[in-house]
Amino acid sequence: MLSDAELLRRARELDTDALAAIHDTYYQSLYRYVSFRISDRQTCEDLVSEVFMRPLTALHQRKAPTNNLRGWLFGVASHVVSDYFRQTYHNPNEPLNEQIVSQAPLPAEIAEKEVAIEKFRKAISTLTEDQQHVLALRFGENLPIHEIAHLLGKTEGAVKQLQARALAALARHLAPGMVK
Amino acid sequence: MMDKETLINHCLDALAKGEPIHEILARYPHEAATLQPILVVAESLAHLATDPTNEARIASRRAFLRQATTYQTRPALWQRLALWAASVALLILFAGGGLNMGG
Numbered sequence: 083m084l085s086d087a088e089l090l091r092r093a094r095e096l097d098t099d100a101l102a103a104i105h106d107t108y109y110q111s112l113y114r115y116v117s118f119r120i121s122d123r124q125t126c127e128d129l130v131s132e133v134f135m136r137p138l139t140a141l142h143q144r145k146a147p148t149n150n151l152r153g154w155l156f157g158v159a160s161h162v163v164s165d166y167f168r169q170t171y172h173n174p175n176e177p178l179n180e181q182i183v184s185q186a187p188l189p190a191e192i193a194e195k196e197v198a199i200e201k202f203r204k205a206i207s208t209l210t211e212d213q214q215h216v217l218a219l220r221f222g223e224n225l226p227i228h229e230i231a232h233l234l235g236k237t238e239g240a241v242k243q244l245q246a247r248a249l250a251a252l253a254r255h256l257a258p259g260m261v262k
Numbered sequence: 263m264m265d266k267e268t269l270i271n272h273c274l275d276a277l278a279k280g281e282p283i284h285e286i287l288a289r290y291p292h293e294a295a296t297l298q299p300i301l302v303v304a305e306s307l308a309h310l311a312t313d314p315t316n317e318a319r320i321a322s323r324r325a326f327l328r329q330a331t332t333y334q335t336r337p338a339l340w341q342r343l344a345l346w347a348a349s350v351a352l353l354i355l356f357a358g359g360g361l362n363m364g365g
Contacts, residue, residue: 096334098327105323113314118307127318134326142333202310221304222311246270249300253309257299 086151093141093151105134108155111223115159118222119214120166121203129166133159153233160215167207205255213248216241268297273297274304 084092092100112133119124136158140146147154148220206214213235219230227245231238264272269290276286282303287294 096330098330098334101330102327104324105326107321109319110314113310117314118311123312123315126312127314127322130314130318131325134322135329138326138329138333199310202306216310217307221307224308242271243267245274246267249270249274249304250266250350251320253299253303256303 087149090146090148090151093137094136094144094146094148101138104151104155108133109154112155112159114217114222115156116163116224118218119163119203119206120138121200130159133161136162150233153235156215156219156233160211160218178187196223199251201256202252206253209248209251209256213244214249217248220245266293268299269293270300273301277301296345 084100088161089100089104089107109130111125113130117123117135120126120129133155137146137155197202208215209217215234216230219225219233220227225233227238227241230236231241234241236244273290277283283298283305287298287302290297295301
C-alpha cells in the first residue's frame with residue numbers, strides 16, 4: 083500500500099490509480115466526519131462528493147499541498163460543511179432528516195431519539211468552527227488527540243482545550259443550569 | 263488542584279478507555295454535578311456519525327474519477343499560458359528571420 087506522501091505525489095500528476103486509492107481510503111472517514119455535523123443522508127453524500135471534487139481542481143492547478151493529505155482532506159471537508167451552513171443560513175431550505183419525515187409512522191422511541199439527535203446537531207452548530215472540527219474528528223472519526231493535533235497543526239494542549247470548552251458549552255446548551 | 267479544563271480532559275481520557283461514567287464521577291465527588299452532563303454529552307457524541315452506503319461510495323468514486331479524466335485531457339491554465347507564450351515567441355522568431363532574409 084502506498085504512503086500518503088506517495089499517493090499525493092502521484093495524485094498531483096492526476097494518476098487515476100492514486101486518485102482511486104485516495105477515494106477508497108478516505109471516503110468512509112470523510113462521510114463520518116460530515117454526517118457528524120449534518121443529519122440528512124442525501125446532503126451528506128452530496129457534500130462528501132464535493133469534498134473530493136475540490137482537491138481535484140487544486141491538483142489540476144498545481145495548488146495542492148505536498149504533504150499531510152489526510153489533514154488537507156479533512157480541512158476541505160470542514161470548509162465544505164461551513165459553506166453549506168452559510169448557504170442554508172442565507173437560503174434556509176435544508177431538507178429534514180429523511181427518517182423524521184418518513185411516511186410510515188415512527189415508533190415513539192425512534193422519533194424521540196431522532197429529535198434528540200437533531201437537538202445535538204443544532205447545539206453543535208452553535209460552537210466555533212474549530213470546536214466543531216475537533217469534535218467531529220474526535221467523536222465522529224474517533225481520532226486520538228495527538229493525531230488531531232497533527233492534522234490541524236496545533237499542539238495537543240490546544241486541541242484538548244478546544245475539546246473541553248466545546249463539551250462544556252454543549253452541556254450548558256443541552257442541560258442548562260447543570261454546568262457552570 | 264486541577265483547573266476545570268484539565269479535569270474534564272482527565273475524565274474524557276478515562277471515558278475513552280471505557281470507564282463507566284459513574285466510576286469516573288466517584289473520583290471527583292465535589293465536581294460530579296458539573297462533570298456529569300459533560301460526560302453524558304461526550305458519550306452521546308460517539309453515536310452521532312453514521313456510515314455511508316455502498317451505493318453512495320460507488321457513485322462518488324465514479325463521479326470523482328470521471329471528473330479527473332476531464333482534467334487529464336484539459337491542460338491547466340499555466341500550461342495554456344506557457345503554450346501561448348511559446349507560440350508567440352516562435353512567431354516573433356520566424357517573423358524576424360523572414361524580415362532578415364528579405365532585407
